[in-house]
Amino acid sequence: MEGYHAGGCQCGRVRYRISNMMDNGHACHCRMCQKASGSLVMFWVSCPVSNLTWTRNMPEVFSSSDIAERSFCRDCGTTLTFRRIGRPHVSISIASLDKPQDVPLKFVWGVEARTDHFDMLDTVPSHKSDMDFITTEQAVLTSHQHPDHET
Numbered sequence: 001m002e003g004y005h006a007g008g009c010q011c012g013r014v015r016y017r018i019s020n021m022m023d024n025g026h027a028c029h030c031r032m033c034q035k036a037s038g039s040l041v042m043f044w045v046s047c048p049v050s051n052l053t054w055t056r057n058m059p060e061v062f063s064s065s066d067i068a069e070r071s072f073c074r075d076c077g078t079t080l081t082f083r084r085i086g087r088p089h090v091s092i093s094i095a096s097l098d099k100p101q102d103v104p105l106k107f108v109w110g111v112e113a114r115t116d117h118f119d120m121l122d123t124v125p126s127h128k129s130d131m132d133f134i135t136t137e138q139a140v141l142t143s144h145q146h147p148d149h150e151t
């Protein structure tokens with residue numbers, strides 16, 4: 001894919017840019033991704049390690065196994081990257097990109113740990129976030145989330 005993509009953690013302490021993004025957008029249901037993200041699925045896309053540039057601060061790194069490292073923001077906890085040690089590519093959390101919609105999904109990994117919740121997604125009532133008790137205006141006023149752009 002052309003150009004670069006930017007992203008960062010929820011609080012904005014850590015920001016990055018990636019280029020030469022591979023066409024390998026994928027979901028991972030594996031148990032390691034579940035625990036690392038605090039969610040039931042992660043979405044990843046990869047780029048060469050040398051094409052990942054931290055533009056604001058560095059993340060913390062957790063060795064999730066003897067062969068892999070995961071990085072995250074020390075202040076807000078957002079999961080940012082996954083890397084097999086020694087491999088030339090690093091995986092970036094698609095959710096942490098400013099424009100996650102830009103990355104197409106190509107395959108699904110870790111299906112042995114996929115939970116039944118995903119079969120239920122289209123069978124339960126669905127609501128937009130602004131149907132919550134808090135109004136969109138209040139949510140913006142009280143949010144500590146960094147906006148989806150670079151500065």
Ligand SMILES: [Zn+2]
Binds near residue numbers: 011012014073075077
């Ligand atoms: Zn953060």
Ligand SMILES: [Zn+2]
Binds near residue numbers: 030032034042
């Ligand atoms: Zn995984």
